[in-house]
Amino acid sequence: MSTQRTYPIDVASIREDFPILDRHVGGDVTVAGESDGDTEPLVYLDNGATSQTPRQVVDAIVDYYYGYNSNVHRGIHQLSQEASVAYEEAHDRVAEFINAAGREEIVFTKNTTESMNLVAYAWGLEELGPGDSVVTTEMEHHAALVTWQQICKKTGAELRFIRIDEEGRLDMDHAAELIDDSTKMVSAVHVSNTLGTINPVSDLCDLAHEHDAYAFIDGAQAVPTRPVDVAAIDADFYAFSGHKMLGPTGIGVLYGKESILESMSPYLYGGEMIRTVTYEESTWEDLPWKFEAGTPVIEQGIALHAAIDYLDDIGMENVQRHEELLAEYAYDELTAHGDVEIYGPPGDDRGGLVAFNLEGVHAHDLSSILNDYAVAIRAGDHCTQPLHDKLGVAASARASFYIYNTTEEIDRLVEAVDAARQLFA
Amino acid sequence: MGLGSDMYRQQILDHYKSPRNYGEMEEPTFSHVGENPSCGDTIQVDVRLEDDEETIEYVSFTGDGCAISQASASMLSERLQGMTLSELHELDTDDITEMLGVTISPMRVKCAVLARQVAQDGAKLHNGDIDDLELTNLED
Ligand SMILES: Cc1ncc(COP(=O)(O)O)c(C=O)c1O
Numbered sequence: 001m002s003t004q005r006t007y008p009i010d011v012a013s014i015r016e017d018f019p020i021l022d023r024h025v026g027g028d029v030t031v032a033g034e035s036d037g038d039t040e041p042l043v044y045l046d047n048g049a050t051s052q053t054p055r056q057v058v059d060a061i062v063d064y065y066y067g068y069n070s071n072v073h074r075g076i077h078q079l080s081q082e083a084s085v086a087y088e089e090a091h092d093r094v095a096e097f098i099n100a101a102g103r104e105e106i107v108f109t110k111n112t113t114e115s116m117n118l119v120a121y122a123w124g125l126e127e128l129g130p131g132d133s134v135v136t137t138e139m140e141h142h143a144a145l146v147t148w149q150q151i152c153k154k155t156g157a158e159l160r161f162i163r164i165d166e167e168g169r170l171d172m173d174h175a176a177e178l179i180d181d182s183t184k185m186v187s188a189v190h191v192s193n194t195l196g197t198i199n200p201v202s203d204l205c206d207l208a209h210e211h212d213a214y215a216f217i218d219g220a221q222a223v224p225t226r227p228v229d230v231a232a233i234d235a236d237f238y239a240f241s242g243h244k245m246l247g248p249t250g251i252g253v254l255y256g257k258e259s260i261l262e263s264m265s266p267y268l269y270g271g272e273m274i275r276t277v278t279y280e281e282s283t284w285e286d287l288p289w290k291f292e293a294g295t296p297v298i299e300q301g302i303a304l305h306a307a308i309d310y311l312d313d314i315g316m317e318n319v320q321r322h323e324e325l326l327a328e329y330a331y332d333e334l335t336a337h338g339d340v341e342i343y344g345p346p347g348d349d350r351g352g353l354v355a356f357n358l359e360g361v362h363a364h365d366l367s368s369i370l371n372d373y374a375v376a377i378r379a380g381d382h383c384t385q386p387l388h389d390k391l392g393v394a395a396s397a398r399a400s401f402y403i404y405n406t407t408e409e410i411d412r413l414v415e416a417v418d419a420a421r422q423l424f425a
Numbered sequence: 426m427g428l429g430s431d432m433y434r435q436q437i438l439d440h441y442k443s444p445r446n447y448g449e450m451e452e453p454t455f456s457h458v459g460e461n462p463s464c465g466d467t468i469q470v471d472v473r474l475e476d477d478e479e480t481i482e483y484v485s486f487t488g489d490g491c492a493i494s495q496a497s498a499s500m501l502s503e504r505l506q507g508m509t510l511s512e513l514h515e516l517d518t519d520d521i522t523e524m525l526g527v528t529i530s531p532m533r534v535k536c537a538v539l540a541r542q543v544a545q546d547g548a549k550l551h552n553g554d555i556d557d558l559e560l561t562n563l564e565d
Contacts, residue, residue, distance in 0.1 A: 029530075029531070362465075364464055364491045364533065365491045368530065368533065369432075369433065372431070380463060393465075394464060423438060424438065424441075
């Protein structure tokens, strides 16, 4: 069990920015928020599903609604101009954060899933056909897997899956075999939300480019947890969600290389994305607005800017080190009895999450017991059903860590797992 | 609730660890299967009726899955013996939670009632009240 630890980041002061971390749970779930029956201090270890939101981000939302709420790109009145500037600057801030060339390459969407679908529909439906292939991996989230599966069915393209090895890493020899001249798209997750594997995405992009294919990287678990440089990776598309990185729900990002986005047709039509319209014809706005039809996610974009500022203040290298520290600690503590199986690479080489099963206890029983101990984790297939089939389990429990988590909280998880072990002994 | 792990009282764990009436029946009057795919819970219920074609003589089950689904099947197999099919059809969710003797959290209700649903669907299939249901699936 942990002694006083020094973290790469100031966890104690970070925690003060997150009022929800003081919550108690255990009572009536039909009453939203803390109520009388809530007596146990919450341990929140479900950050891979969604992260919590600091005051600074909520303040940005409040400032917007109380100070300059207005539609963007429409009015010449002052509020609209203020909102437009802030909304456009949010694109610049995202571009800077992931080292994109500029706002032209940053499209705001609803979430990672929508970013994926945007490319699948706007590019895939147009460009794919019989004889083409899309190469993805066995560890994809349903966001990518189901989308390419369905687009391939519609277009007659073939979908291929790069194998994973015993440790849950991509078999890169297999990748090199599968990616060939028929390949038009390589779609891979950067950090697996189930295995915690950190994939060699820049090698995958190189393989794709050798065969004139594009590469789409799903960064939903990567951007929140480590420095990401889309230019260094050389991804053609890269997607992530605001709600997993201290931002609000309702905003995702699609990064695309400018020349590629330029060549693509719009995904949704309507207001905001057009330049000129006649009864017969329309022309499109410049990037990225061409892909942001209708009133966009204004508040969410501005709040995402604030979330990025918050993370940048901490420093993404430090965030990554904290994640690694917690992942390794959890890995070692959970496996100490030899009856917990954690899927994916070893503790010292993974992202900040552990998906596991306790021998003899179904994942849903385990998570119900953890819930009784006020430990919030995810149970199920984490939107990687085919991967769970491959692992030979219907479900697993997943604890996923973030900047405000401590080794003491992992101790609480381990104690709760111990309680389950004893109950079912 | 608190730290008691209320859903896992001794009775539930006992039925989970030593299920009653577990195994496939030699000559059931009818048998039926069901699952909750996302949980991986599966249950097969075998039923033998008495000559009146109405009274349940014996019930057995096989299955795999979480403690709630399996304990519920085990308890139900005991409870059903001697009941009539119309009594079986009257069993509702409250009867099952009462039988289990614990509060079932909303997300787990489908685990708790799977065996009952399989038994009811099996009986309906047997009587021709429904046809063509290969598998009971509470997530559909
Ligand atoms: C790897 C990965 N890809 C995609 C998603 C989908 O994200 P969202 O639900 O925000 O679209 C998630 C999270 O659920 C994820 O972990």
